Amino acid sequence: MINEISKEAPQINSEPVSPEGQIADQPNSESSLQPSRKPSAKRTGLAILGLMLLATVGFFGLRSLPAKPEKTGKRDRAGQVTPVTVATVTRQTVPVQLKTIGTVQATSTVSVTSQASGRITGVYFKKGQRVQKGDLLFTIDDRTQAASIQQAQAAVSQSLAQVQQARATLAKDLGLVRQAEATLAKDQAQAQFAQAQSDRYNNLYKQGAISQDQAQQYITNSRVSAATLQADREAIANAKAVAEGDRAAIATAEAVVGGNSGALQNTQVQATYTKIYAPIAGRVGNILVTEGNVVQANGANPLVTIAQVDPIQVSFAVPEANLPEVQKRMENGKLKVAVNFAGSSTPMNGVLSFVNNTVDNATGTIQLIGDFDNADGKLFPGQFVNTTLTLSKEPNAIVVPDRAVQNGPDGQFVFVVDPDDSTVENVPVTVSHSFNGLDVIQKGLNPGDQVVTDGQANLVSGGTVRVKTPGSKGDTSGGAGNNTNPGDHRSDKPSGDGNKGTGDADTAPGQPRRSRSGKTNPGGDS
Structure with a gap:
């Protein structure tokens, strides 16, 4: 590397070159060139310093290269x-368990609505309060229902009076029937006597003891008595028909009484709707309609929602591959389910009460539900809990x-x-x-x-x-x-x-x- 650097160093004995690429003429060199000058000490020192710097950079560059890992580490x-x-x-001995995440849900949830129209006059519970079945929750202005009850009671009284009147008429007409029957009995006796006289005098006429006029008079009297009997019988029939009409009038009046009584009972039932009671025991939610508001019968918006939280349920899902084992263990008795949640180290124990009838194709799981006592109110609907289903012991x-x-x-x-x-x-x-x-x-x-x-x-x-x-x-x-x-x-x-x-x-x-x-x-x- 040092040799390569030295080769790239500038040459000291270089000749000056003119811009046109020719060697510049030196002064006073008409016949011959003068020898070149020796390198100066300054240029020589710079070249040596550059070589030293390059050597130093190369040395530290080699030291910084990654070393091969040692084979003796292990x-x-x-x-x-x-x-x-x-x-x-x-x-x-350890239990065989299935663990998953479950969701707490109320055993039942009821949205309380009003069945009567009117203004709310009282609210008798607080938000989040626990209530028992039959506790009074709301009252509604009942003046309209009270007036309707009075009107229905008057109608019932009127129809009852009509029944009494129809019954009195029937009694009178029944008396006429009995009177007509007594008249018939008297006329029958007289008719029998007239017929006997007619027969006797007719025999006397035949014997020539009396005249024809006398005999004819007794025959006429017998015929009149017979006609009187026929009239009496028709009078009795007419009286009985009137009595039957009276009975029909009584039935009609009684039907009116029944209808009016039904209307009265309906009005009384409607009046009970002005007091709203808790249909189940549980925990109430937020009050959605407060005192002073007007509500409509069977409106779409509930007044409050009640959730039954004791007992309470936990819904969770297990893989469908575990379903045969769960069904097998359920045949031998109830399976135990335990849940716990953040901040609680003590699990709550319950029993498996429900296995759904359908496997969720999207997740490949089946829904199970466990029932838990929740008297202390630690479990809330919608809460996520760690759920453990114990199948057996190994x-x-x-x-x-x-x-x-x-x-x-x-x-x-x-x-x-x-x-x-x-x-x-x-x-x-x-x-x-x-x-x-x-x-x-x-x-x-x-x-x-x-x-x-x-x-x-x-x-x-x-x-x-x-x-x-x-x-x-x-x-x-x-x-x-x-x-x-x-x-x-x-x-x-x-x-x-x-x-x-x-x-x-x-x-x-x-x-x-x-x-x-x-x-x-x-x-x-x-």
Whole structure:
């Protein structure tokens, strides 16, 4: 490089050139050229200084080039002793659960509207208050309904009087019928006597004892008596017909009474609508129509909305693949559902009460609903909650703290400590589900294995570790790494791994950093 720079340096013995490209003539050089001048000391110093600057720039440029990574990085990391926290793999009975996000909804919601028109004269509850079924909510001006009731009562009284009058007329006409029947009986007796006389005198006439005129007189009297009987019978029939008409008039009057009574009852029912009562027990919302406003019967806008919140329901959805298992478990009894929400560490327990009859094709899930007691009012309609549906219990399941399970390029794994030489091995595992900070292991571990729960960021397979004990120097975890179960040998978190998953300075370049729940993955050193 120095040789190349020296070649590019300006030549000192250069001849002056004229603008036309010819060599300029030197003074007093008519017959021959004079020898060239020697380079000046100033030009020589500048050339040397330029060479030194170029050499310095080249030297530092070479130093700044990236160096090849050393191949002994992993060997150095494997050779160091890393403090870690461990836990013992155990067997436990753990529940098989489905976890999802649920939405709280009221068991029933009623929009209270007015069934009578008028001005609101009273509001007897406060916004957000809990009410019981039958509590008075609103009153409406009832003067119009009171006047209608009086009018209907007058109509009923009038129709009742007409019934009484029709009944009196019937009684009178029935008396006429009885009188006509008595007259008929008397005339029948007289007719029988006249007929007997007519027969006797007719025999006497035939014997010549009396004259024809006398005999004819008794025959005429018999015929008159017979005609009188016929008239009496017709009078009785007419009286009975009048009595039947009276009975019809009574029925008509009674029908009028019934109609007027119905109108009175309807008016009385309409009057009850001027007092609005709570149709269900629950929590009222905002008062939408206040005192003094005029409302219309069966209007579109409700006065207030009541939501039944005790008991309350939580709606959630699970994948359709879990539906057969849910149906199978429901046959053996009610399934337990637990919910909790932000700011609450105590779950609320309920039971599964409803499985929808249709799978949502858009999401591939099916809706479930659980019922919960909500006497303390902690659950509100529209609230999002963490929902856990317990299907069954798995006995003797192999469990480890979820902090021990890491995610790598080839899947999930744990670091298992060899108690003989205090080295760790990267062991792939299969996790079925999690429960209360524990991962249930289906494959890869055995009870009694020691797994690393903290400090994985500085580990590689085959590396040497030092198991920290509670209270040891540099222990700043405050007991957070203790074993989940009594007897588990899992010590506290070392102070060097306080920022787990944030990128330790000792991590080799190019290794994957992130894992589930912010855990670090030490790379593919399995």
